[in-house]
Amino acid sequence: MCIDDKESIVKKGTVEDAYIWMGEKLEIIDDVPCGNIVALAGLRRGNTGATVTSCEEVDAHVIRGMNFTVTPILRIDIKCTQINVKNCLVRRIERLQLLDPMVISSLDDDVTGLFIGGVGELHLQICRKDLQDNVASLGQMTSSSPVVSFRESVHLWSARTASVRSLSIQLCMKARPMKAGLAKAIDDGRIGPHDDPEARSKILEEEFGWDKELAKQIWCFGPYNTGPNILVNMCKEVKHLDKIKDLVVSGFQQASKQGPLFGEKMWGICFELRDAVIDHKIDPKNFVYKREIVSNTKKVMYAAYLLANPILLEPMYLVGIRAPECHLEIIYQAIYEKMGHVLEEAKMPCTPFYNVKAYLPVRKSLGFFTNLRARTSDQIFHQQVFDHWRVLYSDPLDPETEAGKLVVETRMKKGMGKMEKVSDYEK
Structure with a gap:
């Protein structure tokens, strides 16, 4: 039985077999002694990361997940020309992620968007060999050299409030760096979206100097709803704001996942929604309005970011x-x-x-x-x-600096073209 505390969903599954690792192989066993890593077959449809227990026991015994102290910071891009090879790769990567929780991947429809990420050079070499050995009989797979993941952050407050206007909506936003230690506390799970709001506000007030009432206005964390960036609502008496909240949050998630410099995740930034003007006729269920609001949110975030001394x-x-x-x-x-x-x-x-x-x-x-x-x-x-x-410590917007050269080089590799300016987002 799998219980997801976040959404109170209960799912039942049957364990078909239990395995234990013996080198590179999995061996079926009847019972597993303490201190071993167990693989359970048959629970693939269960909730990943949820609590797992036996529904036949009167006293439930929780099988706790492993805590990891490592972060996937290297990745390799994978390419293949044959569709059958790609399909095999996708299945193998899915299996690899089941066997190794530290492997991350991007399973896009576009072959060029396929990559796997790991914690180190040796880890990626092992993963790459596993994939190559399993698709070698079908066709050719090529992979790039390891690519390092960076983070996009800011050094100061936005020099002014960024503003993006369209026919139906205007959004005004500022960006600022988080106080030292807050982003790491979010990364470590000490502070997050599922905490009690009162308890979270108390920690933010006592440890990081936040205003207690402002801490209660946190809309979300991102990317992936748990990342080390925060969106705060600082609007006062704005009509129809509830109508667009979910779409603004969606735009925030997308922007914090891919920053404006070279598409890397943002880190340690607090975005403040300062004001909004919303047409009373706006329909958040209409696809055109949805796209407009999400797009405007991303644009105003990027503009606010570029106004806040990017690093x-x-x-x-x-x-x-x-x-x-x-x-x-x-x-x-x-x-x-x-x-x-x-x-x-x-x-x-x-x-x-x-x-x-x-x-x-x-x-x-x-x-x-x-x-x-x-x-x-x-x-x-x-x-x-x-x-x-x-x-x-160099300006990423200046192509002559170390950081600027990294930005230019990475944008070229990703095919991102010329970087937009603040005026491009605000027009």
């Missing part, structure tokens, strides 16, 4: 390297060559080894450890995990 955030690894003392100089040199930063160095008691901890930009990490092992004759042991998003 790029890049993912950073926390790296741990264990090596003998004779290789420490090589390790330090390799880290600094890749714009990394050493945090600490500590000798392991009663051993000839040292532990080095450092921050390393993910975009500079591709091939880093392979090269480092070669330079140290394979005498190092390393681990890395996503730690935080770091600001790239």
